[in-house]
Amino acid sequence: MAKKNAIGLDIGSSSIKVVGISEGKKGLELLHFDMALLPPEAVVDGAVMNFTAIVDKVRELWKVNKIKTKDVAISVSGNSVIIKKISLPEMTAEELENSIQWEAEQYIPFDINDVNVDVEILNPKAGQGQMDVLLVAAKKDVINDYVSVAQEAGLRPVVVDVDSFCVQNMFEANYGFPPGETIALIDVGATVININVISDGITSFTRDINMGGQMLTEEIQKQFNVSFEEAEHYKTGGDGNFSNSSIAREVAKLSERVSETLVTEIQRSLDFFAATTINADIARIYLAGGASQLPHLVRSLERRLEVPVEYVNPFKNVTIDQKRFDPELIGRMAPMAAVAVGLSLRRVGDK
C-alpha cells in the first residue's frame, strides 16, 4: 500500500507554516499552504515558550484550511540540535545502531541521557578501514515540547526532523542534486540561519547560527521606539507614502547593516568549511527563509563569497491549482515555506 504524506508543520520563531503535498502519478501537487504569525517570544532559542499561543494558532490553521489529515511532520533547529560528521571504524548499520549511544557521548556537549541520537552512514568506505557517519543529536525536552504542542492541537506527530535536512529534502524534490557538485543551502529565518553544504547529494557540513531577520526588527524598535508589529511593518515596506519617508531611508540603512552582519557570519561558517575540507569549492548558494528577502543580502553574499547566489523555489516541481491558491501570495510566501515543504514530503512511518 502506498504510504501517505504527513502534513508539514514548521513552527518557526516568527510564524507557523503548514504545507500539505500529495505525491501521485502526476507528481507533486499542493493541497494546503498557509502561515500564521506568532506573538514575539513564543519560541526562543528554538524552544517553545508560549505553549498556548502556539497550540491555538495550529488549531486555527487546521480549522481555517479544513485540513483533515492529523499526521504531521515537525522539526527542530538551533541550539538544541547537534549535527556532526564523524569518522568511525567500518561496521554494519546494525553494529552502528548498537554502539552509537556510547560513541556519541564524546561528540556532543549535552548529557547523553538528555538527547535523542540518530545516525546515518554517509560513506561506508571512506578509506583506511574508516567510514563517514552523520550524527544527529537533539534534546529530548525540546522535542517533547514540540510533540506536545502538536498533540494538544489534536494532531499526531509521526516524524521529527531537523530544519536543515528539511530544506535538503525540499531541494532534492524540486531541483535534484547536481552530480559532482558542491552547493550550499542557506535558510535565513527570524532567529536562526541554517547552513547545509551538500556535495554530490551528501551533507558535508552543517551549521545553525543564532541570528536572523529579527535582529533588524529589534534595531528598528530601538531606533524609532515602536512596537514589534510596527517594526515588522516598516521592514516589509510599510504602506502608501512610506517608501519616500525619512523613516524608510533610515530603515534601509539599518537593513543594509544587518544584512552585512548576517553575511559576515555566513562567510565565517563557509570559511571554516573551506579550511577543513578538500575540494571545498561551492558552485552555487541557494537561499530560503523570510529574511533572505532583505535587500542587499543576495548582492552582499555574491560579492563577498564570489559564488553565484539564487533564491530557491520550494514549489518549483509542485503543481499548484491557481483557482485555489493566489499565485501572487504563493510567490511572496514561498521563501518561508522551504522547511514546511521538506516536512510535507515525509511519510507516515518514516524515521
Ligand SMILES: Nc1ncnc2c1ncn2[C@@H]1O[C@H](COP(=O)(O)OP(=O)(O)OP(=O)(O)O)[C@@H](O)[C@H]1O
Ligand atoms: N520581504 C521581507 N523583507 C525583509 N524581511 C522579511 C521579509 N519577509 C519576511 N521577512 C523576515 O523574515 C523573518 C521570518 O522568516 P521565516 O518565516 O523564514 O522565519 P521563522 O521560520 O519564523 O524563524 P526561524 O526559522 O529563525 O525560527 C522575519 O524576521 C521577517 O521579518
Ligand SMILES: [Mg+2]
Ligand atoms: Mg524557519
